Every structure is written in C-alpha cells, then in structure tokens.
Amino acid sequence: MADCQKNGEAAKAAEWFGRVRDILAAGSSAEFEPKGYSMWPALRPGSDTVRLSPAPAYRRGDIVLALCDGACGVVLHRIAAVGGGRATLMGDSNLYQTEMCRTADILGRVTAVIRRGRDVSASPAMRLQALIQRLPAPLRRTVVRIINLRMNAIRREQ
Numbered sequence: 001m002a003d004c005q006k007n008g009e010a011a012k013a014a015e016w017f018g019r020v021r022d023i024l025a026a027g028s029s030a031e032f033e034p035k036g037y038s039m040w041p042a043l044r045p046g047s048d049t050v051r052l053s054p055a056p057a058y059r060r061g062d063i064v065l066a067l068c069d070g071a072c073g074v075v076l077h078r079i080a081a082v083g084g085g086r087a088t089l090m091g092d093s094n095l096y097q098t099e100m101c102r103t104a105d106i107l108g109r110v111t112a113v114i115r116r117g118r119d120v121s122a123s124p125a126m127r128l129q130a131l132i133q134r135l136p137a138p139l140r141r142t143v144v145r146i147i148n149l150r151m152n153a154i155r156r157e158q
Contacts, residue, residue: 013074014067014074016074017065017067017074017107020032020052020065020107020108021107024052024053024054024107024108025054029051029052029053029108029111030051030052030108031049031050031051031052031114032049032050032052033045033046033048033049033050034048034050034076037093037151037155038075038077038091038092038093038094039063039076039077039078039091039092039093040092040093040147040151041092041093041125041129041147041150041151042063042078042092042113042126042129042130043063043076043092043113044115047115047116048113048114048115049113049114050063050076050110050112050113050114051110051111051112051113051114052065052107052108052109052110052111053108053109053111054107054108054109055108055109058079058082058087058103058106058109059079059082060079060080060081060082060133060134061078061079061130061133061134062078062079062109062110063076063077063078063079063109063110064076064077064078064079064087064089064106064107064108064109064110065106065107065108065110066087066089066099066101066105066106066107067101067105067107068089068099068100068101068105069099069100069101074107075089075091075099076110077089077090077091077092077094077099078090078091078092078130078133080098080133082103085102085103085104086100086101086102086103087100087101087102087103087106088100089101090133092129092132092133092144092147093144093147093148093151094144095141095144095145095148113126132144132147
C-alpha cells in the first residue's frame with residue numbers, strides 16, 4: 001500500500017471509485033475498460049469494456065468492483081468466497097493472491113463484457129473461466145499456469 005500512496009495511485013482510484021458509485025446510486029450502469037492482466041483471459045485489457053451494475057446480493061463466481069483491504073485502491077476480480085458480510089476476491093490468472101473486502105465495499109457486478117462490439121459475457125469461454133475458479137487448488141494452479149504461459153506469449157507478440 002505504501003507504494004500506491006507515494007505515487008498517488010490510491011487517491012486516484014478512490015476518486016474514480018466515488019464517481020462510479022455515484023453513477024450506480026443514480027440507477028445507471030457504468031462502463032469502463034479493465035486494466036491489467038489479473039482477470040485474463042476473461043477480461044482483456046485494451047480490447048474489452050465491462051458494464052457494471054448494482055446488485056442486491058453477490059455470490060461466488062461474480063466479477064465485481066470493490067474497494068479491498070490492503071489493495072492499491074480498487075480491484076475488478078471474481079468472488080472466490082462470500083459470507084459473514086465479507087468477500088474473498090481473486091483474479092482469474094492469479095495463483096495465490098487474494099483480496100478481502102466487506103460486501104458493503106463491493107460497488108457492483110459485471111453484467112456484460114463487450115468485445116469487438118458484442119456482449120461475450122454468456123459465451124462458453126466465459127463460463128469455462130468461471131468454472132476454473134471452482135477447481136481444487138492444485139489443479140487450478142496447473143490450469144492457470146498454462147493460461148499465464150499463453151498470456152505471456154501473446155503479450156510478447158504485441
């Protein structure tokens with residue numbers, strides 16, 4: 001967190017989070033481009049846009065935007081576990097790192113992933129990615145390592 005505070009990243013993220021919270025509180029959905037590769041291949045930075053909408057409740061497998069304990073601002077990750085007013089979040093391509101947050105600090109759920117002008121959120125590939133999160137940890141790590149190797153190859157080609 002100290003590195004984030006030094007360069008102002010946390011303050012920028014908190015300001016952006018507040019603007020999105022206001023949009024959702026007014027009854028609208030918010031669209032934005034995800035950053036980073038922690039949700040790859042479900043979310044692809046530079047080519048995808050996500051639509052975020054408020055939800056009355058959240059469940060395991062939802063991709064959510066949240067302000068998390070110890071995170072540098074906000075994260076857009078999948079819920080790995082939820083209960084007791086708290087949620088554990090994890091990026092699809094993360095092997096070990098998780099974030100904790102209060103469910104009250106979850107702003108909304110991704111309701112659409114727009115790729116090349118069409119909604120791919122209900123595609124078989126997106127459903128498969130959600131299922132990977134439910135694999136037992138040792139098997140999930142193997143699958144994620146394979147996905148990460150492919151991701152690194154694609155990034156080198158760009």
